[in-house]
Amino acid sequence: MDTSPHANAKSPGRRPKVRLSDVAAAAGVSVPLASRILNRDPAARATEATRTRVLEAAAELGYVPNVAAKSLRLRRNGLIGLVVHDLSSPIHLELMRGARAEAAAHAHFLVLGDVDELLQDDTSFRTFVSGNRVDGLIVQGGHGGFDERIADIAQALPTVIVNAPSRVARDRVTSVFPDEPGGTRLLTEHLLALGHTRIGLVSGPRDSTTGMLREEGFSSALADAGLSLREEDRVHTDWSSAGGRAAMIELAARWQGSADRPTAVIAGNSLIGVGILGAAPGCGLSVPTDLSVAAVHDTWISEHLVPPLTTVSLPLYEMGALAVRQLLADSPGGTEILVDDPRPQLHPRASTAAAPAR
Known part of the structure; x- marks a missing residue:
């Protein structure tokens, strides 16, 4: 993960993207409250003065709402995409089980996709992430080349990365990862x-x-x-x-x-x-x-x-379940969540033994 001081540098002439957290800070309110006010949520508990303050801060800063996230709140079709590397790998079974169980608990179904196929076939990539086929995507990150496409995905759909902290689209994407x-x-x-x-x-x-x-x-x-x-x-x-x-x-x-x-x-x-x-x-x-x-x-x-x-x-089941919860809760982008319960667990078996004498 790039933590250098230039990691988030903008190219010359481009105005830095204004985040919801910037609006909330300028208005002196919490991010969830700012989100509700900007999305005209009638259930938002705020005085008229607070509402005005938030709207004026958004206008002054030039805040542009996350249309993809808003669409998830307003129009759900009951499908969540889970995209991993190599669907045949037994490593992903627990991740899938956790995501499927949590999705079912919220009346959603899981749709599976293969990162490698989407990398090789641009038509498949565009088809999978467009057309409102799924409400949002959970994407396995941390594997190099495909990480660069996550920024494009996040522009079109609410997205949560599992497996590794995000190196891209940090202001729009939540990451859920193990120790x-x-x-x-x-x-x-x-x-x-x-x-x-x-x-x-x-x-x-x-x-x-x-x-x-x-x-x-x-x-x-x-x-x-x-x-x-x-x-x-x-x-x-x-x-x-x-x-x-x-x-x-x-x-x-x-x-x-x-x-x-x-x-x-x-x-x-x-x-x-x-x-x-x-x-x-x-x-x-x-x-x-x-x-x-x-x-x-x-x-x-x-x-x-x-x-x-x-x-x-590693807690793959818990990671899959939490990723679905974060996606359906429309959590604010930029959140990085370390799943450390349960902790990593050692399973010693016969492939390891005492070092041979030299």
């Missing part, structure tokens, strides 16, 4: 407790916010133990089992002949972990005798692998 650094910290501390002092990392794409946050937790746990990640022990790949397999083969080639190679590796997600487990024997490495393997995200397949995969679970 990513806390999850990889748990995995790293587990391996350190088993005696591993050199640990590799197979992370997601370089431009992935999610991957960066997970590496942050990994690195901080190593630093606390007086250790650090060596560059030759890290590989960036995509979030797939094929990516994990290719990464394991690359790492094994780098380590060949080294008496000081890593004795453990952390996978950026459980699909990458599956690929590492599959490739390790062909690389002459037995898991966990020669190499312990752990991964982010616990899925139903994790305990059925050979050997069963050590994982950390």
Whole structure:
């Protein structure tokens, strides 16, 4: 996430966008009250003087209402879109379950979309986000390229990002995300407790916010133990089992002949972990005798692998449910919500064991 002082800089000649919070501050009222007054809500409890103050502040600042958000309040058709990377991935099941349960509780249905398809097909992208087909969208963020399209989506539809803090359209989009650094910290501390002092990392794409946050937790746990990640022990790949397999083969080639190679590796997600487990024997490495393997995200397949995969679970169900609540509540854009209840939970299994003697 870009936190540099120039992150929100406007191009020369362009007037900075006035937010609802700016109007509320100028009028000396809360954001929800300002919203109700500007949308002519008859139930808004405000004196005539307060109403006048808010309307005058909006006029003076040149505030333009969020038409997409207003349309959600006034015209709902009962459909919510959920767009994720790779609908076939078992990682998304809990997120979908949480979102579907919360949507059903509010008499809404969930419509699924695939980020990768929308990235490749501009016609599908325009069709999905236009035409009032859905009341709003929940979009999986933190995966690089598609994040840049979220700003376009938010212009057309109320939007909530799940999985990572938003890097774009911050004034219009709410983000709901888990404690990513806390999850990889748990995995790293587990391996350190088993005696591993050199640990590799197979992370997601370089431009992935999610991957960066997970590496942050990994690195901080190593630093606390007086250790650090060596560059030759890290590989960036995509979030797939094929990516994990290719990464394991690359790492094994780098380590060949080294008496000081890593004795453990952390996978950026459980699909990458599956690929590492599959490739390790062909690389002459037995898991966990020669190499312990752990991964982010616990899925139903994790305990059925050979050997069963050590994982950390994140509150995906709760994240999906909260995203739907935020969308239907028409929460003000720019809100970033860390879902830390329940906390990340470690699931130690047979893919990790004590570090081999050197």
